[in-house]
Amino acid sequence: MPQHVRFTPRDYASPEYNDWCRGCGDYGILRALQKALADLSLPPEQVAVFGGIGCSGKTPYYLRANGIHTLHGRVLPFAAGAKLAHPALTVIAAGGDGDGLSIGAGHFVNAGRRNLDLTYLFFNNAVYGLTKGQASPTLPQGEQTRGMAAPNPQRALDPIRLALAAGYTWIGRGYAYDVDHLAHLIIRAIRHPGLAFLDIRQPCPHYDPAHDKAWYAARVKRLDDHDPCLPPGSDVSRRNALHTAIHRILDDETTLAVGVLLEDRSIAPFAEALQRLQPAWPARIPATAPIADAHGRPLARIDELLDRFTV
Amino acid sequence: MLSSVSPGSGMDGTMVNKDRCLAWRIGGPQGSGVLRMAQIFARACARGGREIYSRREYHSNITGRHSYFDVCVGSRPLFSHRESPRLLVCLDAETLARHAESVEAPGAILYADSDGDVALDALRLLDTRLRDELNRRLDTDDLPRATSGLLERAARRGIRLHPLPLRAWRARLKSEAGNRKAAQRVLNTLAVAASGRLLGLPEADLQAAVAGAFAHKPDVIDLNRAAVGLAYREFAATASPVTLPPGCDRPERLLLGGHEAVALGKLAAGLGLQTYYPISPASDESAFLEAHASVPLADGNRGGPLVLQVEDELAAVNMAAGGALTGARCATATSGPGLSLMTEGLGWAGMNEVPLVITHYQRGGPSTGMPTRTDQGDLQFVIHGGHGEFPRMVIASGDVSDAFDDALRAFDYAERYQLPVIHLLDRALTGCLQTVPRFDPSRHTIRRSKPWPGTADAGSAERFRLTGDGISPRPLPGRPGQQFWTTGVEHGIEGRVSEDPVVREQMMEKRARKLETAAREIPEREKLAVFGDPDAPLTAVTWGSTTGALREVLHDFPALRVLQLRLLWPFPDAELIERLADTDTLVVVENNYSGQLADLIAAHTGHRADHRILKYSGRPISAEALLPALQAIANGKGEARMVLRNPFE
Ligand code: SF4
Numbered sequence: 001m002p003q004h005v006r007f008t009p010r011d012y013a014s015p016e017y018n019d020w021c022r023g024c025g026d027y028g029i030l031r032a033l034q035k036a037l038a039d040l041s042l043p044p045e046q047v048a049v050f051g052g053i054g055c056s057g058k059t060p061y062y063l064r065a066n067g068i069h070t071l072h073g074r075v076l077p078f079a080a081g082a083k084l085a086h087p088a089l090t091v092i093a094a095g096g097d098g099d100g101l102s103i104g105a106g107h108f109v110n111a112g113r114r115n116l117d118l119t120y121l122f123f124n125n126a127v128y129g130l131t132k133g134q135a136s137p138t139l140p141q142g143e144q145t146r147g148m149a150a151p152n153p154q155r156a157l158d159p160i161r162l163a164l165a166a167g168y169t170w171i172g173r174g175y176a177y178d179v180d181h182l183a184h185l186i187i188r189a190i191r192h193p194g195l196a197f198l199d200i201r202q203p204c205p206h207y208d209p210a211h212d213k214a215w216y217a218a219r220v221k222r223l224d225d226h227d228p229c230l231p232p233g234s235d236v237s238r239r240n241a242l243h244t245a246i247h248r249i250l251d252d253e254t255t256l257a258v259g260v261l262l263e264d265r266s267i268a269p270f271a272e273a274l275q276r277l278q279p280a281w282p283a284r285i286p287a288t289a290p291i292a293d294a295h296g297r298p299l300a301r302i303d304e305l306l307d308r309f310t311v
Numbered sequence: 312m313l314s315s316v317s318p319g320s321g322m323d324g325t326m327v328n329k330d331r332c333l334a335w336r337i338g339g340p341q342g343s344g345v346l347r348m349a350q351i352f353a354r355a356c357a358r359g360g361r362e363i364y365s366r367r368e369y370h371s372n373i374t375g376r377h378s379y380f381d382v383c384v385g386s387r388p389l390f391s392h393r394e395s396p397r398l399l400v401c402l403d404a405e406t407l408a409r410h411a412e413s414v415e416a417p418g419a420i421l422y423a424d425s426d427g428d429v430a431l432d433a434l435r436l437l438d439t440r441l442r443d444e445l446n447r448r449l450d451t452d453d454l455p456r457a458t459s460g461l462l463e464r465a466a467r468r469g470i471r472l473h474p475l476p477l478r479a480w481r482a483r484l485k486s487e488a489g490n491r492k493a494a495q496r497v498l499n500t501l502a503v504a505a506s507g508r509l510l511g512l513p514e515a516d517l518q519a520a521v522a523g524a525f526a527h528k529p530d531v532i533d534l535n536r537a538a539v540g541l542a543y544r545e546f547a548a549t550a551s552p553v554t555l556p557p558g559c560d561r562p563e564r565l566l567l568g569g570h571e572a573v574a575l576g577k578l579a580a581g582l583g584l585q586t587y588y589p590i591s592p593a594s595d596e597s598a599f600l601e602a603h604a605s606v607p608l609a610d611g612n613r614g615g616p617l618v619l620q621v622e623d624e625l626a627a628v629n630m631a632a633g634g635a636l637t638g639a640r641c642a643t644a645t646s647g648p649g650l651s652l653m654t655e656g657l658g659w660a661g662m663n664e665v666p667l668v669i670t671h672y673q674r675g676g677p678s679t680g681m682p683t684r685t686d687q688g689d690l691q692f693v694i695h696g697g698h699g700e701f702p703r704m705v706i707a708s709g710d711v712s713d714a715f716d717d718a719l720r721a722f723d724y725a726e727r728y729q730l731p732v733i734h735l736l737d738r739a740l741t742g743c744l745q746t747v748p749r750f751d752p753s754r755h756t757i758r759r760s761k762p763w764p765g766t767a768d769a770g771s772a773e774r775f776r777l778t779g780d781g782i783s784p785r786p787l788p789g790r791p792g793q794q795f796w797t798t799g800v801e802h803g804i805e806g807r808v809s810e811d812p813v814v815r816e817q818m819m820e821k822r823a824r825k826l827e828t829a830a831r832e833i834p835e836r837e838k839l840a841v842f843g844d845p846d847a848p849l850t851a852v853t854w855g856s857t858t859g860a861l862r863e864v865l866h867d868f869p870a871l872r873v874l875q876l877r878l879l880w881p882f883p884d885a886e887l888i889e890r891l892a893d894t895d896t897l898v899v900v901e902n903n904y905s906g907q908l909a910d911l912i913a914a915h916t917g918h919r920a921d922h923r924i925l926k927y928s929g930r931p932i933s934a935e936a937l938l939p940a941l942q943a944i945a946n947g948k949g950e951a952r953m954v955l956r957n958p959f960e
Contacts, residue, residue: 016807068633069799078630078633081635082633082636084617084634088789107622277618279605280613280615286584286640287637287638287639287788291581295756297752297757302578302579304607305575309566309567309571311566
């Protein structure tokens with residue numbers, strides 16, 4: 001697709017009827033994502049958006065791009081597989097807090113070990129919406145949503161601290177209804193050449209009316225005096241200092257700081273390690289490289305390998 | 312009714328023809344070089360134009376526990392191992408204790424002289440059940456409860472005993488110039504070389520195999536070559552009751568195992584991504600792919616797959632499915648519990664019509680089961696596993712040659728019919744070694760998915776367009792006009808959610824239709840293979856590696872027709888109904904407890920097996936054990952359920 005083609009957010013609008021509840025934070029995230037894709041001028045067929053299971057998992061339905069609705073907790077492996085097989089695609093994973101931190105926690109952590117060029121949009125509203133309001137792993141202890149019979153007995157996980165520990169190289173936090181700012185964060189996340197994690201705080205007005213727009217409005221604050229960058233070659237003390245600064249931002253319970261928290265360029269993209277495993281990758285794209293000649297005969301020549309077994 | 316059939320017992324007095332192959336067994340503690348020595352011996356024998364079939368037995372353990380390897384050497388292609396070796400090479404006293412009773416006369420046992428009188432009670436890893444049985448036998452004969460007693464029992468059966476002064480030999484190697492560091496493992500080479508000399512294996516063949524095995528370590532080569540020379544000189548005058556069968560002048564053949572054949576097939580097939588989580592025995596295949604991922608291409612470039620170890624089997628299956636969505640050929644390989652974890656992803660691939668290949672190496676189940684032992688207990692699971700109804704294909708390989716062909720075919724089926732394909736193997740086929748004709752990938756024609764026909768425009772592609780054969784043209788991401796949606800939720804032709812009852816029916820029917828199309832299009836020779844006498848009144852049906860035992864037994868029991876099912880799903884019912892119409896007696900042979908194939912045949916063809924020959928000890932079925940069972944059936948003495956047992960495996 002020629003570079004000069006310009007897109008508007010409408011070009012990413014799908015004909016699907018949107019069945020999210022009125023006032024759901026998901027709408028803001030969807031608008032921000034459409035805006036980001038348009039700003040980046042990414043042709044819809046070059047973008048693959050993977051959804052987990054839950055209200056947020058439906059995001060691919062409402063977006064004109066390759067939309068793949070996967071399994072509960074498995075959005076990251078699906079997305080990673082597509083990126084490995086077709087590294088020219090822009091691959092985005094959209095999943096909820098339960099999807100990522102509960103049933104998919106193993107993938108959440110292990111994805112951090114692979115600095116693959118993916119963007120992970122983490123829809124964080126602290127409830128399981130689609131199964132009627134149970135506590136998600138980000139709901140603080142003692143809180144009670146409309147779907148719960150009793151206050152939450154379990155403590156909450158902090159997705160950002162976990163992502164930091166797991167090794168994600170780009171970490172940001174956004175707010176669903178600050179659409180322009182969120183779009184800006186999504187653009188930076190997509191541009192990051194490694195694994196980007198964007199924790200998007202959003203209201204679920206249906207099951208958690210206590211944390212409504214007003215609640216967020218009183219707390220959300222854009223980060224302005226934080227430098228998230230770790231340039232190539234950064235040493236341990238610089239890394240530790242930045243991590244300490246991030247923890248301090250997270251520790252402040254009176255405000256919800258949104259912005260880019262970490263942009264770590266000191267860790268090599270996974271692609272470099274993969275190229276050592278397979279020198280033909282990514283130049284030879286597995287998804288598009290021919291595997292047979294005009295007669296259908298395999299292109300791979302295994303004669304040398306067969307010789308090793310010859311008797 | 313249970314009936315026990317033990318190998319070599321000659322139920323009706325007929326003995327197995329003993330001259331067709333020479334069975335050699337080596338045993339010792341895991342991690343001590345048993346596998347390496349077996350590979351060297353097999354290669355040396357194969358060099359002389361001989362054919363090899365082997366089996367490997369080992370514990371789920373890294374060092375110390377008992378493992379053994381049977382190498383059968385023949386003048387013609389072999390498809391089965393033997394449970395009673397003619398020659399036993401013991402790398403420790405435990406091997407002597409475990410296997411001396413199995414050695415068949417005329418035969419010989421080679422062992423370190425220091426292992427010749429070890430109390431069975433001192434062998435800590437000997438299973439209690441086996442120790443009690445051996446002690447009982449020794450007590451009956453009034454012999455000491457020690458390896459010496461077992462050796463005496465063997466000698467009384469006519470087995471020749473060769474205590475080897477291995478430590479003295481090693482001391483001599485050490486004193487010779489340049490061999491000062493003669494390692495413990497050179498004892499293995501000395502023992503194997505002595506066995507080679509006994510059998511008439513030309514020294515040059517063994518020397519060449521040793522050089523090949525240690526090619527990367529020149530000092531090890533020198534030491535081992537010296538060891539071979541010493542043992543050949545020492546045993547030059549020793550007579551042997553058994554010798555190797557003669558070799559023939561043969562075209563080039565390969566000597567390899569099933570997991571290597573699958574890996575080679577995947578490379579030829581154009582594999583783009585293989586994901587895996589370590590599990591026995593499947594990981595051997597991924598390890599081979601990792602080591603040989605860079606492959607030359609006919610166009611002068613290099614290509615090959617990305618091979619990635621991931622965090623669990625959930626990631627493995629779903630990452631491969633995510634990759635397959637893009638048009639790349641993607642696979643994962645697993646065993647036992649790994650497939651249980653993958654079933655949700657399998658269903659997703661079925662629902663979303665994704666060409667995904669899962670190579671499944673069966674091992675003993677359930678649960679952790681017997682990770683390193685063979686079994687065919689997953690057939691019904693791979694056919695039916697997963698919630699809901701969705702199309703998948705299941706193919707099973709009978710030997711190492713099949714494994715290569717099937718690995719190529721699996722991708723073609725997956726792409727043509729846009730569904731997950733499970734390629735079934737079993738532990739017996741991996742880690743074993745078989746001589747097979749050289750693979751020829753150029754005989755294979757790669758078939759790919761029905762391409763998306765649309766021209767480039769800004770529209771979206773109907774991923775699940777309804778067609779007569781159930782197969783939709785396949786849009787791929789990254790191509791203009793082919794942007795599509797797909798979801799594991801029931802969906803309409805555009806791949807977007809629909810719970811409309813009519814759409815649901817259309818999609819269920821469309822997906823099911825693909826299997827009907829596959830059943831119609833796939834030629835019969837890819838569905839089943841027929842061996843033996845096509846007019847025999849007795850038909851044995853089998854699948855997987857047990858096919859080998861039936862092919863092999865035909866030499867001693869020719870009045871038999873063998874049907875090997877290679878396509879297990881869609882079940883080849885029409886072909887079977889036709890072929891079973893005039894059979895008098897139907898026998899089904901399987902490495903499992905219940906007779907899963909027999910149940911499938913009954914359900915799909917109405918033919919109930921007259922006899923099920925089964926084995927579920929975690930050890931493979933041999934021709935040697937099958938023969939008396941088939942003879943009993945032929946003589947009207949067979950029972951409905953016949954279990955093959957061997958307490959010494
Ligand atoms: S239940 Fe909550 S998260 Fe789900 S759509 Fe409704 S408001 Fe949004």
